[in-house]
Amino acid sequence: MSGALIAALFAQKLKQKTAQHAKQLEATERSADESTRLTKLELLEQQQERRKELEKEILEREEHLRQRENDQRDRDNNLNEKEARIITREEHQALSAKRLAEEMRRVKRYRDAYRHRLRKINNWTSQEAIEAWREELRTSEDELVKEIKREVLLESEQMYRHEAQRILIDTMQRITATPPNEISATLVQIPNEDMKGRLIGREGRNIRAIESATGVTLMIDETPGSMLVSSFDPVRREIARIALERLIKDGRIHPVSIEETVTQVRDELKDSVIELGERSLLKLRLHGVHPEIVSLLGKLHYRLSNNQNTLEHSIEVAYFCSLLASELGLDPDLAKRCGLFHDLGKAIDHDYEGSHASSAAMLLKRYGEDERVVNAVAASHDEVAPSSVYAGLLRVADSLSASRPGARANALEGYLQRVRSLEDLARDMDGVSEVYAVQAGKEIRIIVEPNRMDDQEARHLARTVRRRIEEELNYPGTIKVTVIREKRFVETAK
Structure with missing residues (x-):
């Protein structure tokens, strides 16, 4: 009995010890977990701080690299500019050297000529030498003045021709015109x-x-x-x-x-008709036009000039005038009105006498259009003198619209036949060396032989050709006859 009791007590104490030991072990594990968690947090914070330091260092290095790149780019740009200046300086030096060489050759020629002249005048008297030198100076001075004028005129002509060609080509390329309809x-x-x-x-x-x-x-x-x-x-x-x-x-x-x-x-x-007129004004962004003019614009849609729709032609001329005016620094809206109204007389009935240009000018003046527009329309066919640059601008734009390929639906065979007839008619005349029909058959240029025909005979030839064209040929519109008689002076140095 006592042994069983002792065993039970021992088992109980063992159980208690075991429980206490388990609690201590559990507490120790909890303490270790807490310590580990704290250690992990500290490591995580240290890692974050280190990451921030590294990111800051990376940004500083990137900024430094960016600054170095900018500095390098500036140095490259400076080097390129210096290289360009050096190249330009070398080109100027080469040009100056070329001019200097030409001047040296010119001076050498003059020096040789003067030495030769001095050898010839050894036997002259003093008075003869003075007179000869005065004549030589006058001749040299006249030749120098003529040479300078010729160079200036040539340079200015080339400059203005290139600028005019650029403006006209840029303007024509920006216009996309509707092809005409050759129908009746x-x-x-x-x-x-x-x-x-x-x-x-x-x-x-x-x-x-x-x-x-x-x-x-x-x-x-x-x-x-x-x-x-x-x-x-x-x-x-x-x-x-x-x-x-x-x-x-x-x-x-x-x-x-x-x-x-x-x-x-x-x-x-x-x-x-009124709707068509208003539509054309809307297309050109014009306003302030009298209703009577709007109605006449619409009527132009049903009028043809050499099988070209007159309203479409007028709108195209207005665009040309506007683009040319913009290039030349003029008022594009005023130029548009000149181009749009220039053929308005073709829709006017018999209430206004005179040509379609003068009739349109009188109508525009009656309804309060700008005087420059009225004059440009009236001067479009040389019936009055132009008073502003817009008249010449309208003439150029009208020629561009009418003479571009395909603008007017003339049959190709008929066009070629008319050009041949014009050239053959003038080529049969005495003293004619060359004949050219230009401007789509609207002008004929005749070059005569100057040794066989004087100025008065050339003027008579122009009148004769004009009369023969009127009597013998059928043609639309007008044809300008130009006779060219050049004087040429040729010398041969041996």
Whole structure:
């Protein structure tokens, strides 16, 4: 009994010791974990501080490298500038050396000439020598003045020619023009043969009514599904086209409905004319234009000049004037108005007498346009003297628009035939050496032999050629005749 008790007590004490030992071990582990955690935190903080120090050091080094790169770039730029200055200085030195060599050769020639002259005048008297030297000085002075003038004129001519060519080429390249339409007839589609018969009408009464109301010629052949409206007046042709399309769509075709439809289309076309004029002003960003001028601008859409749409031509000339004015430092808006209104007289009826240029000028002056615009339009055909630079600007822009390739839809064969006829007509005249038709056949230049023809005969030749052109040739617009008679002096040094 006592042994079992002792064993139980011993087991109990052992259990207590074991529990105490486990608690101490657990406390020790907790303490070790806490110490480890604190150590990790301290290491983490140290790492973060070290990282910040390294990042700061990296930024400082990058800034230092950037500064060194900037310094190196500045040194490179300075070296490039010095190298460019050295090259320029070397070029100037080479040019100066070349000029110096030329001057030395020139001085040597003069020195040799003077020595030769001195050897010749050994036997002259003093008075003869003085007179000879005075004559020599006057001759040398005149030759020097002429040479300087010739060099200055040549340099200025080249400079102005290059600048003018640059301005004109830059201006022309910025214009994209719509190609012209060489038409005097319009095709109207017909849905079927029955409709074609109804348009013709009994014994042709409907087609005669259409031609009478519109003033056009209708041509119906065996070609299926089409009818040709022919007229040289584009306004009449447009009215007939719209009226035919409406009659075909409506289906009621008889003389009364034809007359009513044509009248309605003609009235609507008046509103369309105003819309076209306003659209052209909007395209050019112009304002302050009188309504009467707007209406006349719209009418230009239905006018052709050498098969070129007059309104499109006027808008193109306005663009040319604006671009040229911008290049020359002038007012581009004022130049636009000159270009847009220069052919306005082609839409004016018989209320204004005179040419289309003078009629347009009178109308523009009546409605308060700028005097420079009025003068430029009036001077566009040399009828009045130009009073401002805008008149010359308009002439240049008009020539650019009219003479560029494809501007006016003349048939190629007809154009070549006209040019050949002009050249052949002038080449047959006595004393003519060369003939050139230029400006798309608008000007003929005749070079005569100066030893066979004097100035008075050259003037008479120009009048004779002009008269023969008027009598023998058919041509649109005007043709300028220029006769050139040059005097040439040739000497041969041996």
